[in-house]
Amino acid sequence: MCSLELLKVDLKGLKEEETSLDFNLDDAYFKALDGADVKNGSLHVSVSIRKATGFFEFQFHTEGIVIIPCDRCLDDMEQPVETDNRLVVKLGSAYSEEDDVIVVPEDEGILDMAWFIYEFVALVIPIRHVHAPGKCNPAMTQALEELSADRSSDEESNQPIDPRWEKLLKLKEKS
Numbered sequence: 001m002c003s004l005e006l007l008k009v010d011l012k013g014l015k016e017e018e019t020s021l022d023f024n025l026d027d028a029y030f031k032a033l034d035g036a037d038v039k040n041g042s043l044h045v046s047v048s049i050r051k052a053t054g055f056f057e058f059q060f061h062t063e064g065i066v067i068i069p070c071d072r073c074l075d076d077m078e079q080p081v082e083t084d085n086r087l088v089v090k091l092g093s094a095y096s097e098e099d100d101v102i103v104v105p106e107d108e109g110i111l112d113m114a115w116f117i118y119e120f121v122a123l124v125i126p127i128r129h130v131h132a133p134g135k136c137n138p139a140m141t142q143a144l145e146e147l148s149a150d151r152s153s154d155e156e157s158n159q160p161i162d163p164r165w166e167k168l169l170k171l172k173e174k175s
Ligand SMILES: [Zn+2]
Pocket: 070, 071, 072, 073, 074, 075, 077, 130, 131, 135, 136, 137
């Protein structure tokens, strides 16, 4: 759990104009967040925080791998991820989020980066993610092949002939 505590930035405690932070996040991080999309992974996150007049600019560089189920065989696979993101953080009366502008209550002054990083990563996972060719679970691959062979033969036998083709075929027969 202590890795999650490190992801909380005390904005009022930032003395320097520029602050750089580095984190390695592992399975414990994903387990603690318990998000729907990613349960395991290993990430390196570099954050640079710039103190400006009236706001803080956060630049994130996140890269590593996440472990997610393959779309084809459902076994776990490693998906490489890399993403650059920016947040503008302001102090205000109540917490709010609008696009990439986050307002943090002034009396607390804490930005918790944990879910932001999770969301940055979840957004760059390709919609279709599958193992490299030949790396899928062999039993599942075989079952899928049998299934798709069945399906295509069904389609062939049940498919009515396109009416335009039918006409052409008749013309051809006549000639
Ligand atoms: Zn697979």
